Ligand SMILES: Nc1ncnc2c1ncn2[C@@H]1O[C@H](COP(=O)(O)OP(=O)(O)OP(=O)(O)O)[C@@H](O)[C@H]1O
Ligand SMILES: O=P(O)(O)OC[C@H]1O[C@H](OP(=O)(O)OP(=O)(O)O)[C@H](O)[C@@H]1O
C-alpha cells in the first residue's frame with residue numbers, strides 16, 4: 001500500500017525527537033501543565049530515545065497506539081482506566097504517554113487511520129481503533145490481528161444510504177438499486193464515501209457494475225442534496241444524520257458492523273520481545289472488566305438448618321443460580337455463650353437486567369439484608385481470546 005510505505009519511510013528518515021528535546025518538553029510541561037496535575041506525573045522519556053540515534057538503534061519499548069482525537073479518544077482512555085490501566089499523559093498536546101502499571105510500554109496518540117498504518121509499518125505493536133478503520137486502512141493485511149474484537153463502545157455500521165425522495169422513493173434494497181435503469185457506463189451510480197477501499201470492493205462483490213466513487217472528509221450526507229452524488233456510504237450510529245438529510249438505509253446495504261477493537265501486528269506479537277506479555281495482561285484486564293460490566297454481586301442472609309437446604313431453596317429460583325451456582329457460607333453467632341449457626345450468607349452474581357427480579361426471588365424464599373454491589377472484574381480460569389490469539393500466531 002503506497003501510503004503505508006511512504007509513511008514508514010518518513011517515520012524513519014525524520015529522526016524522532018531526541019532525548020534532550022523530550023526531556024526539555026517534559027521538564028517544561030511540569031510548569032505549564034493545565035489539566036493533569038502534579039509535577040511528578042511526567043512520563044519517562046521513551047526508552048528507545050535515551051541518548052541514542054533512533055535510526056541506528058532498534059527500539060526496545062512496546063508501543064500501543066490510541067486515538068489522539070475524535071469520538072473514540074475519550075472512551076478509550078475511560079475503558080483503560082476502568083481496567084486499572086490509567087494512561088498518564090502530561091498534557092493533551094503531548095503525543096507520548098505511559099501506563100504506570102505496564103512497564104516498558106509507550107502509548108502514542110495518533111489519528112485512528114495512522115494507528116492502522118503504523119501497525120503495518122512496524123512503528124506500533126498494538127492499537128485501539130474502530131473495526132471500520134482496521135478494515136478500510138488494513139485492506140485485508142494478514143499482519144493485522146484482532147486481539148479483542150468487542151470492546152463495547154464506538155458502535156456503528158458502515159452503510160449505503162440513498163435519498164428518501166425522487167427516483168429513490170420506492171427503492172428499498174440493494175437489489176432495487178442495482179436494477180434501476182438509470183445507471184449506465186456513461187452515467188453510473190455515483191457514491192460519495194470516505195471508505196474508498198471497502199466501497200468499491202463491496203460493490204464489486206455484490207455484482208454492481210455501473211458505479212463510480214467520489215470522496216470527501218466529512219459531512220457526506222450533504223452530497224446527494226448538493227447534486228454531487230446519488231448515494232453515500234458512511235458510518236451510521238443513531239441514524240439522526242441520515243434522517244435530518246432526508247436519506248435512508250436500504251436492505252443488504254450494510255457492509256460492516258463496527259465497534260472499538262484491540263488490534264495487534266502479527267510480526268510484533270511473534271517476534272518483538274515483551275509484546276506478547278503486555279498483550280496478555282491488557283487482554284486479561286479487558287476481558288475481566290468487560291465480563292463484569294453490568295454484573296452485580298448480591299449478598300443476602302437466609303435462615304436454614306444446613307447449607308444444602310439453603311442451596312436447594314436458592315437453586316429452585318431461576319434467577320439465582322449465579323455464574324456457577326451460589327456460594328453459601330455459615331454465619332456464626334453467639335447465643336448464651338455458645339457459637340451457633342442459624343443463618344447462611346448467600347453470594348450470587350446477577351446481570352443488571354435480572355437484578356430486581358433476583359432480589360424479589362431472594363426475599364420470597366426468606367432472604368434478608370440484601371446487599372448489592374457492582375462487580376469490577378470477573379477473571380475466568382483462562383482468557384478465551386488469549387487461546388485464540390495463540391492459535392492465530394501458530395503457538
Ligand atoms: N456516529 C458514530 N457513532 C459511533 N461511533 C462512530 C460514529 N462515527 C464514527 N464512529 C467510530 O469512531 C471512529 C472515529 O471516528 P471520528 O469521526 O471521531 O474520527 P475520524 O473519522 O477518524 O476523524 P476525522 O473524521 O477527523 O478524520 C470511527 O472510525 C468509528 O469506528
Ligand atoms: O447516525 P449518527 O448518530 O447521526 O452518526 C453518523 C454520523 O457520525 C459520523 O460523523 P462525524 O460526527 O464523525 O462527523 P464527520 O462527518 O465530520 O466525520 C458519520 O460520518 C456520520 O456522519
Ligand SMILES: [Mg+2]
Pocket residue numbers: 218
Ligand atoms: Mg468522522
